[in-house]
Amino acid sequence: MTSSIVFDPLLPVWLIAALGAIMAAGIALALWRGLSGWPLRALAGLVILAALMGPVYQQEDRQPLNDIVLIVEDQSASQRLADRAAMTSSAADDLAARLEARDNTEVRRITVPDGADNSGTQAMTALAEALAEEPRGRIAGAILLSDGQLHDIDRAPDLPAPLHLLHTGRAADWDRRLEIRNAPAFAILGEEVILTLTITDDGSAPEDVRNVPLDISVDGAEPRRFEVPLGREVDLPLTLPHGGRNVLQFTTPFVEGELTDRNNTALVQINGVRDRLSVLLVSGEPHAGGRTWRNLLKSDSSVDLVHFTILRPPEKQDGVPVRELSLIAFPTRELFLEKIEDFDLIIFDRYKRRGILPSIYLDNVRNYVERGGAVLIAAGPDFASADSLYRTPLESIVPARPTARVLEERYRPKVSELGQRHPVTAGLEQEYDGEWGRWMRQIEVEQATGDVVMTGKDDRPLLVLDRVGEGRVALLASDHAWLWNRGYEGGGPQLELLRRLAHWMMKEPELEEEALWAEATGQQMRVIRRSLTDDVGPVTITTPSGDTIERDLEEVSPGRFETLYDGPEIGLYRLENGEQSAVIGLGPAAPVEFEQTIASASALQPVLERTGGGAKALEDGLPRIREVREGRPASGRGWIGITPRGAFETASVTQTPLLPAWAVLLLISGLILGGWLREGRR
Structure with missing residues (x-):
């Protein structure tokens, strides 16, 4: 129970002050005139002013509230190194027991896990959230059990009491860490990329070490x-x-005595892209579809196109003097002997033997394919004739042979059953809404090797793909793809088909028909297997620690199988399915929790000094707890302090007027009457 005198003015204070000023002026006038009753009249005025201020005797029934001490336990990844987790848990239990044994003291324990999305230790954020849930007037202190490596110092709250750090480091701790910088997300094939690597030792590391080993592995x-x-x-x-x-x-081997090997490895994932794709397009006699190939390839800014159309064959004799011709001579030797390896793709569009390319040049084209090149043949009627490109040294690599028949009939191209699974043609029917337009001509061919992904008249092979040696060959047995581009009978997916076909031949990874890869989202990976077969079996996943897991793959679309897998740890995972294999890195390249593993109070020191707290090493034992007044230093040798807040809750309030109205009237009346009588007697 506490009591005090409070005022409850009956009039605004400024008005009471004005009345007091008027009263003072009257008293001064009375003194100047020498009136004898002014003291009694002055006392009456003072009583009136006091009554207007409304003095009240107030009694409060107060219930004291306990002080609150916050214990923040860092349970992030770096706190699981060595014996830090056990040290933190034991210290937190002992501190809580000591504080709860004190009178009028409560404890709030807050745990801080790893931050989301590799954001590190968010201890200050957790402390701010805890403060928001408690009355500031009851907070007597906060104690942080951590290694001091926080990643949200800029979010430190304005504490009303001391903050202390009890760090879990030991004087003998040391660690070796590897750091990679300047790693791009994309790089151009054939061009050099410069990565910056640093290996450093922190803490009480061994001396006289000048060089350390570094292991570099690509794709596992x-x-x-x-x-x-x-x-x-x-x-x-x-x-x-x-x-x-x-x-x-990138890995530097673990050395005995290190805190951890988690920061001895860095994973970098870089997508290799081609800078420029070189394409040689050789067109025979000009025809309506000749511009289709040119427009397609010229529309891609990453393609360097060299295009020759044979307008004047050697056998043409029209008597025009050579000096009057503006045509460019076909540099056959330069293109097909000297610079053929510079091209990623060679396209023969309705080309036939005309004495321009000797057999030795075409034989060199065959060798070019076997060494990894790509050739696409867009066949016209000449492919079925005696001058066919098939009747050259290219015969051994062309996947289908002509029967010498040219079908001049309408038909609607369609994707074969195998083509539904092949990445060049898979999903074409869904991408182009509506029925495809018909073509008017097809060269009848008989499949020899390869895969028929599209068919034409009476299910005859229309588009045949094949691998030869290290290279690739495609045969399109029609020269009427341009009808789709013109919108004939509604058109069709001409540009998309030719784009995929060209990119498959240039070995773009996303168009491989037999492939295994994974896409990562955080610690979850989506394993994707593409295959031309109906059953691919389970995928074997090898974790960074060497454990193996088998997961069944589910067919989500023709030729595409998938499964989801949550990786239990950060690092490099290996995937295997039959002859296909792949690797993927889960988690950040260098987890922020392991960038600095040596316990330190330096980052938190400004916050500690601002609140009057201090930093102690748990290795030296748990400090004693003292009470200190607000504003005084709260840390010393072997002790830390908390500030008692003296908070309370008011249960009831009783107010009694000091001047009852009747007493005020009597007192004022008596004083005024006494002053009047005093003046009258005089």
Whole structure:
């Protein structure tokens, strides 16, 4: 129970002050005139002013409230190194027991897990959220059990009481970490990429170490070992070996005594892209579809197109002097002997033997394909004649042979059953809404090798794809694809079909018919298997720690099988399915929790100083707890302080007027009457 005198003015305070000023002026006038009753009249005025202020005797029934001490336990990944987790849990239990044993003290325990999306330790955010749920007037202190490596210092709240750090580090701790910088998401094939690598030792590391080993592995292959200087930036020149995703793993071996090997490895995933694709297009006699190929290839800014149309064959004799011709001579030797390897794709559009390309040049084209090149033949009526390109050294690589028949009949091209699964033609019917327009001509061919992905009249082969050696060959047995481009009978997916076909021949990874890869979202991966077969069996997943798991693949669309898998740890995962294999890295390339693993209070020091708190090492034992007044230092040798708040809850309030109205009237009347009598007697 506490009591006090409070005022409840009957009039605004400014008005009461004005009345007081008038009263003072009257008293001054009375003194100047020498009136004898002014003291009594002055007392009457003061009583009136006091009554107007409404003095009240107030009694409060107060219930004291306990002080609150916050204990913040860092349970992030870096706190699971060595014995930090056990040290933190034990210290938190002991602190809670000591604080709860004190009078009028409550404890709130807050745990801080790993931050989402590799955001690190968000201890200050958790502390701010806890403060928002408690009355500030009851907070007597906050104690953080952590290694001090926080990643949200800028979100430190305005604490009304001391904050202390009890860090879990030991004086003998040391760690070696590997860091990769300047790693691009994309790189151009054939061009050098410079990565910056640094290996450093932190803490009480061994001395006199100058160089350390570094293992570099690409796509999970056998690593190569190098020696790199310790503590210095090293520029690593790198050329990507293939298109698509390249997974690079950099590792420095674990050394006995290190805190962890989690930061000894860095995964870098770089997508290899082609800078420019070189295409040679050789057109025979001009025809309505000749411009289709040119427009398609010229519309792609990444394609360098060299196009020759044979307008004047050697056998043409019209008597025109050579000096009057503006045609460019076909540089056959330069293109087909000297620079053929510079092209990614060669297209023969309705080309026939006309004495321009000798057999030795065409034989070189065959060798070019076997060494990894690509040839596309868009066949016209000449393909069925005696001058057919098939009747050249290219015969051994062409996947279908002509029967010498040209079908001049209407038909509607369609995707074959196998084509429904092949990436070149899969989903074409869904992408183009509506019935495809018909073509007017088809060269009858008999399949020899390869895959028939599209058929024409009476299910005859229309588009045949094949692999020859390390290269690829495609045969389109019609020259009427341009009808789709003109919108004849509604048209069809001409541009998309030819684009996919060209990119498949140039070995773009996303169009491989037999492929295995995975797409990562956080710690979850979507394993995707594409195949021309109906059953691919389960996929075997090998985790970074060496454990193997088998997961069944479900066919989600023709030729596409998928499954989802949540990776239990960060690192490189290996996938295997039959002859197909792939690797993928889950998690960040370098987890932020392991960028700095040595316990330190330096980042938190400004916040500690602002609140009057301090930092202690749990290795030295649990500090004693003292009470300190607000504004005084709250940390010393072997002790930390909390500030008692003295908060309370008011249960009831009783107010009694000091001047009852009747007493005020009597007192004022008596004083005024006394002053009047005093003046009268005089």
